[in-house]
Amino acid sequence: MIGVELRLMLRRRRVWLCWVLLCTLPTLVAILLATTRLAPPPGRGGAFLSAVTSNGQIFPAAALALVIPIFLPITVAIVAGDTVAGEASAGTLRYLLVRPVGRVRLLLAKLISVAAFVLLAVLFVTLVSYVVGVAAFGFGPDASLGGTGAIPSLSGVELTPVDVVARTATTVGYLALCMLALGAVGLFFSTLTDSPLAATLGVLAFVVASAALQPLDAASAIEPYLPTSHWLAWIDLFRDPILWTNVRGGALVQLGYVVVAFGAAWANFSTKDVTT
């Protein structure tokens, strides 16, 4: 079942289109920065963006910061919103449930396929932006002096290549979890309607509402529980020493969303009358 869903996802043209578009934005930004050399001034613009022109190896971090607020959530909303509602609108859900497969197992397979999509999305952005960043901006200042082309942490301390790989892998895992939480909400919305578009728009409305509440003083009591509050916590992984406080808190909140949204999807879908 899980293998079937994963193969189905990989065969979808829109999934590949999402990945291509996600990688295109950072590539475009890299080309513009490389040709104009007009990086944002320190403290302005996206995280790490002011520093990429001096070291292309930082570009994956800048690229992730670029796609996280809007582009990545949109692609997750499209894919997650389509999971169940897409089958219903295509008229295949009924036939899918005729097979000797429990509905919970079907939902779990759908969630795993969303998880695979978000993990691959973050991974592709990271790998493509590393290649593009190094091609556009080089390995950093010490590489030209015969050094190893190490990446400086936000605290100024140089990170060893092993350290960089470990921190980047943790970042990919953390961001994939953040997007999986959104994917789980999308899966729930997808069980509520037969229209994939409605489910997708529901996820986007959820993201916009969270982002709108985040800066409000009046919403400070619920701010730590908003999903978008933790999307930039991975930046703390590039400090030295690593600040785990926000990453740990963020991971727990995102896990909470996955559990609650999957539970709601199960509660709704297990007893739903499927007529399409």
Added chain:
Amino acid sequence: MAARVTRRWVLVAAGTAAVVGAAAVTLPAAGSDEPAEALRAGVLAGIPAHVGYAESTGRLGLPEIPALEQVTALFTGVTQLRAYVAGPDRWRVDELTPAGERDTYRRDGREYLWDFGANQLTTVEGETPVRLPRAADLVPSELARRLVGLTRGDPVTSLDPRRIAGYSAAGFRIAPADPDTTVGRIDVWCDPASGLPLRVEVAARTDDRPLLFTEFLEVALNAPDDRTLTPAVPPGAGAVTAEAADLAGALRQLDAAEPPARLAGRARVPLGSGLPGVGVYGSGVAGFVLVPASRGIADRVIDGAAAAGGTPVDVPVGRAARVSTPLLSVVARGGIRRGGVLLAGTVAPAVLEQAVRELPGRRA
């Protein structure tokens, strides 16, 4: 069917409540027998070594002051701080931002400032008796040490204990007695065993809500390792050295007048080494500072004050404006050559208005 539907949703609701409850629940704080006076004495006795992460929130509603945007931001928003404190002369405080960090190190009698955005490490030699507020001042332990030191003679009372960063923190409240200060109360919660301040709240006389509060979210009572306290310059980054006394040179260029011996009924506090034109008046939290400013800066503050709800002040020479928040008052005088000044302090606006009127004009 309906019963099954309801049962599943009840299960989901219970699970959601359990998840939210697990996140929101905090252990009750244990009470402390330590009297408030003893807690204050513990803070004054010295801050133990610690490593922690804190968040400071300022709600002073200050307008942006030209060239001082970084300072006003400390009192008008949330500042994320990471502190590594080995002792009063050996520490590091990081101001964390989503776009990087600005770190201040102090060791071997020097200060080092690392700015990721500027990609530069600045070594600062020497010290000045007066300086602008900085993020490191907002770490709970440092803010408590300063404020409690400024209010040694003011009455202190006990507060209910609170659970902070995993500690049962005992609290005490200092209510400054000076009628001219805007500070209504300073609340400090500290670990009674070590004396480490964990949370500080400052509220104005006119508003009971804290306008500045800072709290450790995580803290450990251990000394930071030497590697953490050593600033690094990565390849490609700039490294410059500055003298703290450069500020005195910049002030000297303003050719400001010697500050008067008394202003608004308050005597000038003698400063160790000279900062031309700078004067500190009064004591404790009822004091204020007089700083000479270039005509351009003073005029921009006065023009900006009107937009920020400030009010003009009648002065014998030049023009002046006042910006007052419930906690901090600022008065700027400009419009005269080499006579621009800024006055700021946690005092009633009327005190600063009186002070600016008493200031002599200068080469009008």
